[in-house]
Amino acid sequence: MDDLRFPIGPFELPAHVDAAARAGHIQSIADTPGAIAGAVHGWSDERLDTPYRPGGWTVRQLLHHVPDSHMNAYVRLKLALTEDTPTIKPYDEARWAELPDSRQTPVAVSLQMLDLLHRRWVTLLRAMDERDFARTWKHPERGDRALTLDHMVALYAWHGRHHTAHITRLADRMGW
Numbered sequence: 598m599d600d601l602r603f604p605i606g607p608f609e610l611p612a613h614v615d616a617a618a619r620a621g622h623i624q625s626i627a628d629t630p631g632a633i634a635g636a637v638h639g640w641s642d643e644r645l646d647t648p649y650r651p652g653g654w655t656v657r658q659l660l661h662h663v664p665d666s667h668m669n670a671y672v673r674l675k676l677a678l679t680e681d682t683p684t685i686k687p688y689d690e691a692r693w694a695e696l697p698d699s700r701q702t703p704v705a706v707s708l709q710m711l712d713l714l715h716r717r718w719v720t721l722l723r724a725m726d727e728r729d730f731a732r733t734w735k736h737p738e739r740g741d742r743a744l745t746l747d748h749m750v751a752l753y754a755w756h757g758r759h760h761t762a763h764i765t766r767l768a769d770r771m772g773w
């Protein structure tokens with residue numbers, strides 16, 4: 598059965614991240630802007646305004662959501678690199694998706710924003726050493742558990758592939 602909401606499965610926190618897995622996560626983050634842009638290349642407004650699943654966000658909303666999410670991720674990474682176990686600030690992604698910029702900005706702007714953001718993000722990730730990836734942060738809704746930057750990088754590698762798969766699976770189902 599194809600799971601429309603979690604086409605690559607839900608995120609699972611890895612117990613341990615070795616150097617090869619970490620390199621794979623960083624490469625996945627590096628590849629995300631190109632993968633998403635390629636998935637929607639040449640799409641009409643009608644395709645962009647199609648929900649990726651019944652009752653779900655439209656592709657247009659997904660294309661604005663991903664840079665919103667990854668901007669937060671980039672800030673969280675920098676906080677964790679410069680402060681001791683900061684508690685990060687969650688955001689209401691559903692309400693962000695309803696703000697006027699998410700409705701009125703051309704998708705090309707968000708695709709370019711994602712590309713530029715990832716260039717800086719990946720530059721930073723590739724310059725980090727083993728100790729940097731072991732630095733910790735907390736999520737206020739995850740109790741007292743300190744997570745590492747390896748966890749964060751794994752999460753956003755998954756997140757980019759997750760939303761890319763929403764788009765490519767929709768295209769497959771629609772024969773686009």
Ligand code: NI
Binds near residue numbers: 662666756760
């Ligand atoms: Ni998301």
